[in-house]
Amino acid sequence: MTHDLLGRHRAVLPDWLALYYEEPIEITHGEGRHVWDAEGNRYLDFFGGILTTMTAHALPEVTKAVSEQAGRIIHSSTLYLNRPMVELAERIAQLSGIPDARVFFTTSGTEANDTALLLATTYRRSNTVLAMRNSYHGRSFSSVGITGNRGWSPTSLSPLQTLYVHGGVRTRGPYAALSDGDFIAACVDDLVDLLGHTRPPAALIAEPIQGVGGFTSPPDGLYAAFREVLHERGILWIADEVQTGWGRTGEHFWGWQAHGRHGPPDIVTFAKGIGNGMSIGGVVARSEIMNCLDSNSISTFGGTQITMAAGLANLNYLLEHDLQGNARRVGGLLIERLRAAAAHVPAVREVRGRGLMIGIEITRPGTDEADPATAAAVLEAARAGGLLIGKGGGHNTSSLRVAPPLSLNVAEAEEGAAILEDALRSIP
Structure with a gap:
């Protein structure tokens, strides 16, 4: 069979x-x-x-929520008010730590990262993006274009100019033999040198722990040190929390919090675990970044009532237990x-x-x-x-x-x- x-x-x-x-x-x-x-x-x-x-x-709490919601309405699109979507967005905005946060729901992590790139490049009026070596951010044309893992990047064509930064892998590469403090300092020096040779980028996108890359990560504090450099230049920080979010790392609810002494990222993307199998992805960003688009947009299948009901039940269970x-x-x-x-x-x-x-x-x-x-x-x-x-x-x-x-x-x-x-x- x-x-x-x-x-x-x-x-x-x-x-x-x-x-x-x-x-x-x-x-x-x-x-x-x-x-x-x-x-x-x-x-x-x-x-x-x-x-x-x-x-x-x-999980009984999630299957019950899905079943009950399916008996009412499964989908209506974002053209109509959607109570479960608003309720889940309120919870995620509060949990994100981002001030005056706005939430946009998608169907996957790929689409979430694609949306984050759209927001960052529009907000900054730049199509240059910094990404980490050994990274993975999805399967769309733009997210493949910033993926720093050759095995998952089938084309070199991209709508973006991508510059790859050191630091995502602690035990390999030219700085592997350094102490944690010296490793961070060397990566920061490399970033500063790189920025001196290019037009101002829109953002740095980084996984706090690289997922497809083999669960590799830098020393705690690397992205906080990067953020000091980025913030001075107005460059945004996108934390790709598709695999690290919702408490999976144990020590923190979000992976970025191991690097967060200067506050939350400008943009956080999420997906995977929040739906416990239902197709949910999304983006959280400060309102001025989320609202920078000057044309209409919708999400036909992002934020459907049935997926939002599952996400709410799943998040409640995760927090309560x-x-x-x-x-x-x-x-x-x-x-x-x-x-x-x-x-x-x-x-x-x-x-x-x-x-x-x-x-x-x-x-x-x-x-x-x-x-x-x-x-x-x-x-x-x-x-x-x-x-x-x-x-x-x-x-x-x-x-x-x-x-x-x-x-x-x-x-x-x-x-x-x-x-x-x-x-x-x-x-x-």
Whole structure:
């Protein structure tokens, strides 16, 4: 049955639409932190549909909200007043920390980042954008054009001039051997030098922790130091919180808060986990930035009543059950457990991360050379053991990505860590 579906998939969908595993699986249903495939196999889910099932599969509070809203009205577009959209926007504006915030809803993180770029370039009257090396910001023409990860950027054509900045990867590159303080200083010096050679950019867009890049991050405070330079020149800071938002990092509700001594970013983008599987993305910005467009616009499917109802129920559940605190506590146990397991595996270069956002970098033993084949083998071995994880990394890295739903409990963390330890030890 699965083989037949795979053949049909290949016959009608693009060749570049990636599938995990040598024998891809069809996930048919889920509950809590577990999912089942079409063959009846049960898996502990440590990837959540790419960090999207943020709280739990089949969370009763969310499914009830979706069902009740579907019985009333599913969609009317932004041309009409929409109570669930207003209510969720009010909550997000307050949580963002941005003064006089305005919120615009989209259907994905890609579209959210696309909108942020439109706002920043219009507000600043510049089509030059600063982005981080090893970054990923989506699949649209503009977001591909600023993505600093060669494996996810299929064209060099772009409506934007993009300049790439050092700092997104702490343990690689020309500054890797420096202390954290010297690393930040060197990256700031590089930024200042870069700005001296170009026309004033519109904005810097940066993921506080790089998602597709393998859950890499700079030392805390880098983006605060960058912001001092940017603010002096009127350049905006866009925080791409598509993967880091809503408490996933444990220590902070937003990833930018690890770099926030000068206040919030000018623009924050979000998506993925807020809908717990429903298609929600969005942009939060100061009112003068959000309102800088001088033509009409709508969002046909952004902010539909059914997705907003899901987002409200999901956000309420997350806050009422302190899932950020759970991510900090259980994530801390999980990362230490994985570091202990990886200490005896020569192919593991680094276990890094924060909260329930953990990366395991795989290299050829004794080198810094990426080993994608071994990373893929570990992915397969984990699946065979009943655990689903992800993978990522830039063109010169290969990493496993661990990002369970934020309601993960200690027993499940221990179970997943044991399976992953066996998978890592299976490396020849």
